[in-house]
Amino acid sequence: MIKIAIIGFGTVGQGFAELLVRKRDEIEKAIGEFKVTAIADSKSSISGEFSLSDALKMKRETGRLRDDVSAMEIVRNAEYDVLVEASVTKIGGGDAVEYIREALKRGKHVITSNKGPIVADFDGLMKLAEKNGVKLMYEATVGGAMPVIKLAKKYLALCEIESVKGIFNGTCNYILSRMEEEKLPYEQILKEAQELGYAEADPTYDVEGIDAALKLVIIANTIGVRARYEDVEVTGITQITPEAFQVAAEKGYTIRLIAEVSREKLKVSPRLVPLHHPLSIRGTMNAAMFKTDTAGNIFVAGRGAGKEETASAMLSDFYEIYAGSP
Amino acid sequence: MSEVLITLIVELEDRPGQLLKVLQPISALGGNIVGIIHQRGKKTPLNRLPVEISFKIDSSKVENLIEELKSLGIIIRSFNEVKLTATTSVLLIGHLIHTDISDTISSIDTDGEAECVEMHVSMPEISGPSTAIITISASGKEKLKEALEKLREVCRRKEITIIEPVNEELI
Numbered sequence: 001m002i003k004i005a006i007i008g009f010g011t012v013g014q015g016f017a018e019l020l021v022r023k024r025d026e027i028e029k030a031i032g033e034f035k036v037t038a039i040a041d042s043k044s045s046i047s048g049e050f051s052l053s054d055a056l057k058m059k060r061e062t063g064r065l066r067d068d069v070s071a072m073e074i075v076r077n078a079e080y081d082v083l084v085e086a087s088v089t090k091i092g093g094g095d096a097v098e099y100i101r102e103a104l105k106r107g108k109h110v111i112t113s114n115k116g117p118i119v120a121d122f123d124g125l126m127k128l129a130e131k132n133g134v135k136l137m138y139e140a141t142v143g144g145a146m147p148v149i150k151l152a153k154k155y156l157a158l159c160e161i162e163s164v165k166g167i168f169n170g171t172c173n174y175i176l177s178r179m180e181e182e183k184l185p186y187e188q189i190l191k192e193a194q195e196l197g198y199a200e201a202d203p204t205y206d207v208e209g210i211d212a213a214l215k216l217v218i219i220a221n222t223i224g225v226r227a228r229y230e231d232v233e234v235t236g237i238t239q240i241t242p243e244a245f246q247v248a249a250e251k252g253y254t255i256r257l258i259a260e261v262s263r264e265k266l267k268v269s270p271r272l273v274p275l276h277h278p279l280s281i282r283g284t285m286n287a288a289m290f291k292t293d294t295a296g297n298i299f300v301a302g303r304g305a306g307k308e309e310t311a312s313a314m315l316s317d318f319y320e321i322y323a324g325s326p
Numbered sequence: 327m328s329e330v331l332i333t334l335i336v337e338l339e340d341r342p343g344q345l346l347k348v349l350q351p352i353s354a355l356g357g358n359i360v361g362i363i364h365q366r367g368k369k370t371p372l373n374r375l376p377v378e379i380s381f382k383i384d385s386s387k388v389e390n391l392i393e394e395l396k397s398l399g400i401i402i403r404s405f406n407e408v409k410l411t412a413t414t415s416v417l418l419i420g421h422l423i424h425t426d427i428s429d430t431i432s433s434i435d436t437d438g439e440a441e442c443v444e445m446h447v448s449m450p451e452i453s454g455p456s457t458a459i460i461t462i463s464a465s466g467k468e469k470l471k472e473a474l475e476k477l478r479e480v481c482r483r484k485e486i487t488i489i490e491p492v493n494e495e496l497i
Contacts, residue, residue: 243448
């Protein structure tokens with residue numbers, strides 16, 4: 001029986017729990033029986049005897065869980081084999097760094113969707129996991145449902161990955177592709193994106209390229225390029241004019257916010273992308289192009305955000321821990 | 327077939343129809359004019375007008391062209407040929423006009439090995455930022471890289487946003 005503790009019970013945590021409920025049969029067939037033994041959010045928690053469906057219902061209806069035991073206590077004391085850490089990303093890592101460290105020290109696997117801790121202490125956390133003979137999985141930190149981390153670490157394991165170029169922020173991609181279509185200024189399209197829920201009231205984190213830069217740092221470290229957030233040269237999309245798309249189109253280009261990592265480069269910036277290039281995707285999509293020595297170019301695309309998409313990436317990590325390496 | 331960029335300075339008599347005499351053979355041989363600069367302030371003692379003409383043309387046609395121009399009695403003062411094997415476009419956004427766009431662009435060409443061969447500026451309002459796409463050709467990938475590095479530097483100084491292409495065959 002695999003025991004799971006979930007820390008962070010917002011959109012992503014709930015999304016993961018819902019997938020566990022809905023896909024229980026498929027999951028158990030693939031990796032064996034499992035049980036969620038504890039859940040904690042920032043204000044409340046539940047552990048001991050409870051049903052996952054009831055916990056979800058309680059959270060949806062009352063905004064909290066049954067007990068008052070803190071997340072840290074759950075991490076330290078609850079009985080579990082794998083910690084699913086789905087709290088909100090804080091630059092610098094926040095409490096989540098400690099949750100993950102504590103779980104790894106206890107010899108528990110960790111699956112996280114949280115960029116903060118992975119960016120803040122990539123090496124430290126990875127070494128800690130290795131030392132304790134457990135896995136730290138973080139597919140959901142980058143590219144939502146699109147496979148990036150396991151693609152690099154597993155399927156391209158013996159390739160030299162020379163560069164990765166990608167679109168890792170759906171908000172920016174939405175704004176840019178709408179500017180391209182509508183020939184309207186940035187401010188106007190931003191407003192539209194906010195109304196549709198694709199952009200936050202304070203869009204800085206997305207439009208200034210911070211989110212994409214955090215993800216780039218994670219990818220860089222994954223492919224063996226030691227990088228910190230401060231190392232990334234970041235330019236956002238707020239300076240882009242509607243005319244830029246017109247003049248670019250005359251030469252067969254569009255504009256997208258591209259994050260790029262190679263041995264020489266660590267950069268997030270708007271770039272000219274040929275109209276026929278796979279990275280010229282539209283809407284809230286994410287995409288990544290891996291350039292390798294032996295496998296040539298590998299391209300992946302998919303939905304970069306969303307409750308179920310992010311949960312699906314975490315579920316793929318869960319599968320990888322228990323059934324991925326026969 | 328390989329394309330070259332020719333920069334030609336000819337001395338023309340200051341009367342109608344002289345420029346056309348030079349342009350016609352270039353055009354007849356498939357040349358593509360990039361720019362023409364009349365150097366009105368630099369008249370020669372014989373009252374001739376130096377005119378700088380830049381154009382792209384197939385390298386195999388250059389010899390014929392020079393013969394042709396000479397046979398028409400055109401005085402060629404200088405002739406510079408650059409093999410253009412690497413080309414890229416970059417987009418510039420900012421106060422391009424106020425920051426002297428011609429200075430910005432000439433910054434890439436310090437040794438005659440790289441050249442801005444095309445430019446399109448869009449300026450919706452005088453006070454707002456303008457946008458330009460420029461195409462740079464150079465005699466090789468290394469020279470193109472150098473030219474871009476110079477352009478980046480100038481753009482940093484002038485607070486111009488530079489948007490470079492993502493396709494790697496270019497950079």
